[in-house]
Amino acid sequence: MxxxxxxxxxxxxxxxxxxxxxxxxxxxxxxxxxxxxxxxxxxxxxxxxxxxxxxxxxxxxxxxxxxxxxxxxxxxxxxxxxxxxxxxxxxxxxxxxxxxxxxxxxxxxxxxxxVLTSSPPPATAPPVAQPGPVLRVTDRAHPGEDVLLVHPRTLVVGVGAGGGATDSELMRLITDTLAEHGLARASIARLATVAGKADHPEVRWAAFCLGGVPVDEHPAAALASVAVPNPSDLVGAAVGTASVAEAAALASAPGGELVATKRKSAAATVAIARAAVRGRLAVVGLGPGAHDLLVPRALAELRRASAVVGAPGAVGAVAELLRPGTRRIAADDGAGAAAGAAVDPTVDMAVDMAVDLAVDLAAHGHAVALVALGDGAALSVPPGAYDVHRVPGLPLHPLAPDAPAHPQGDPA
Missing domain, CATH: 3.40.50.11220 (Rossmann fold)
Known part of the structure; x- marks a missing residue:
């Protein structure tokens, strides 16, 4: 990069x-x-x-x-x-x-x-094999040498700031907490706090220093219902919830976990939660499968996916459109079709297998495109730990009585 x-x-x-x-x-x-x-x-x-x-x-x-x-x-x-x-x-x-x-x-x-300032290597110098770098996706800071880092936005910083907080006190506390736990500043997705504190000068300054990340506010009653490891009766009496930083971090990271428990300074409090990684499942109808008839959003989903799953005909139709390294998984029930029989790939038994495979990958945090020729209406996926996006295929043209049963797309 x-x-x-x-x-x-x-x-x-x-x-x-x-x-x-x-x-x-x-x-x-x-x-x-x-x-x-x-x-x-x-x-x-x-x-x-x-x-x-x-x-x-x-x-x-x-x-x-x-x-x-x-x-x-x-x-x-x-x-x-x-x-x-x-x-x-x-x-x-x-x-x-x-x-x-x-x-x-x-x-x-x-x-x-x-303007090239370095000298070329001697012509007689033998080539030296260099080990390739390791690509690591992590919210940890500096895991080692020869590593190409990708920092996903997985961290939520819960913050509390009192009236006596001094200039930059909260930001220094955040920086110290990240360093103590070996977490990457670039992975912070948002701040979270109790209702009424987003406009606190220290909270606004911290959000600015972190690149303008958003600040979530949660009602005290909602935070009071969040189980935390370090509740405080004193805080509960003052603001209506026994925890601000830890509870707010968890409230803005549904399904996540605390990776840094409450740390305090004189008038500020910080805790950090790691959000649960959600997969992405795009259900893509390919129309007739002709590349020039694909809607732009369908092409974007195919390029975004780390894995493309579908019946063999659908996966083969988009193979040349995928990024290098994209996994292509053709689900085949092995039954085949009778010679000369017309088969609708959107209702073929292989589609059920494709749905199961796509759901399993998305549930493990992958970005998956589930593809089918036609409008994709028969592709139905259950809810799960992933976000579902539908890209319908192009509408079918009315067919003349003697026309072959082949779906056509409307490029408009």
Whole structure:
């Protein structure tokens, strides 16, 4: 993944342009002129998270940020400085980091000049096999070297702030709690608190420092019904619930669990819950199966899915549209059809098997597309620990009496 570090508004516009050209391989880190995520912190964050980084600033500015407290470790991410006038793309790390190749790709994309500063390897040097990095999806911080991290938004921070909370006290407590439990700041999805506290200055400042995450408010009566490990009679008498931080975190993470129990400072309280991972099950009708007749949303669901499940004909119809690495699972009942018999794939027994397989994968947190030729109306899935999205097939055209029984789609 390539991190695009924008230090100002002009840099953000350029980052948006690059991201629009490379949407699947880039992400943007925007510096905020404040104490919590300034230019140095934004670059440091990208260098700790991405395997290639583009700092959208002149070389002198990028080097100054490195001098201000950062360092580039051997074998770390490649770093390229791209000036905002679109003149030069300058790699600042060695040839083996991939920075040279990234500078050349930026030159091809934007018309800038790639200034390659590293020396090519000797012609006689034998190739050295390098172990591939490990891709890890986790809300833990820094699990090890040679790891490409994906931080899912799975953490909910329950917070309580009293009237005597000092400036940044709550944010410091959140940071300390994350560090104590080895949790990634990037995985925080939201804050949660008792009703009436979302506008507390400390809560608003913490939400701002965490990238503008939303703040959930829960009535005290609702929090009072949540079982927590550390209730407080004193808190219960004051606000009507024996727990604020722990109960609010769990209330905003249904089915989840506490990964950091209550931690207190003088006037603030923090607890962290991990939300239960929900799968995604998209029920997709493919119409007649012709690629040019697919509705755009159907194509989007197919590209999003990590697994595509359906009867053999339906899975085969979309095989070439899927991303590399997408699992294709064709459910076949093994019975087959009599020679010359017309079979409606939406009511074939294999569809029942496909539904069972798709539901099992989605219940384990996967993003699944359950596909069928026709309108997909016969695909019925039970509720479960997954979100269900339906993409109906295209409406059928009326058929003439002698026309073959083959569904046609309306491209409108």
């Amino acid at each position: 390539i991190g695009l570090v924008a230090l100002n508004g002009t840099g953000r516009l350029l980052a948006d342009e690059i991201h629009a050209a490379w949407p699947e391989t880039t992400r943007i880190h925007t510096a905020v002129v404040s104490a919590c995520f300034g230019p140095t912190e934004a670059l440091e964050y990208a260098l700790g998270r991405d395997d290639l980084v583009v700092c959208l600033a002149p070389v002198a500015t990028t080097v100054r940020l490195l001098i201000d407290g950062l360092h580039l470790r051997p074998g770390g991410p490649g770093l390229v400085s791209l000036d905002l006038d679109l003149r030069y793309a300058v790699p600042l790390t060695g040839r083996d980091s991939g920075a040279d190749e990234l500078a050349e790709e930026l030159a091809a994309l934007l018309g800038v000049r790639a």
